Amino acid sequence: MAEITFENITLKYPIFNSRNMSLRNQLVRIATGGTIESEAGHMTVVTALKDVSFTLRDGDAVGLVGHNGAGKSTMLRTMAGIYPPHSGRIRSQGRIATVLEIGSGLEPELSGYDNIINLGMMMGLSLKEARALTPDIEEFTELGDFLQLPIRTYSSGMTMRLMFAVATAITPEILLIDEMFSTGDAGFQEKSLERIRRLISSAKIFVFASHNPELIKLYCNRIFHLEHGKLTEIPISTYP
DSSP, X not given: XXXXXXXXXXXXXXXXXXXXXXXXHHHHHHTOOSEEEEEGGGEEEEEEEEEEEEEEETTOEEEEEOSTTSSHHHHHHHHTTSSOOSEEEEEEESOEEEEOSTTTTOOTTSBHHHHHHHXXXXXTOOHHHHHHHHHHHHHHHTOGGGGGSBGGGSOHHHHHHHHHHHHTSSOOSEEEEESOOOOSSHHHHHHHHXXXXXXXXXXXXXXXXXXXXXXXXXXXXEEEEEETTEEEEEOGGGOO
């Protein structure tokens, strides 16, 4: 059985040097959303998630909705264990796969092949398992000899192909996606969608952050609305 439980999760980011740098620019840079507060010592903090509680179990397919900067990406990263909470407790059970932002977890000076191994091991695979999956990932990316080159030489589209192929090479119990249904040209997009459909149908828990109501209704049976770090579950029948 797969499970993710948030118990009163609060996640805060400190903003340093706010006197010397535009606060607005800093918030755009870290892209956390949430509310702006001050703590002891006049430190400025962004509360990206505030007292969030929920439980996801087998069969839950959740659409994360809200305006840009509402905290959707932060929520996914917290679910994945990338961001530790400021307070509260998280319980999770099951292998997690993520499709997040371009470049997340990549080492730009290493080759595509080396990054396949690194990303696979970050997902919990053994070195042997990551190596065994490399031929499938190589074929899916269609990057050919570029996999021998450092990631820093890749275009954003090439980087996304590699990340997508690695993230979807395994069948996870928990699948977390941050609105990435438009990878590459039309042919590659269709291939990616087919792979995502297969993973969604086999994953026990699916969480999808998106601004697309049609995709939310197609793939999800629960909807979480985030606004300034506060979470509210809304009936799917009332979602636009």
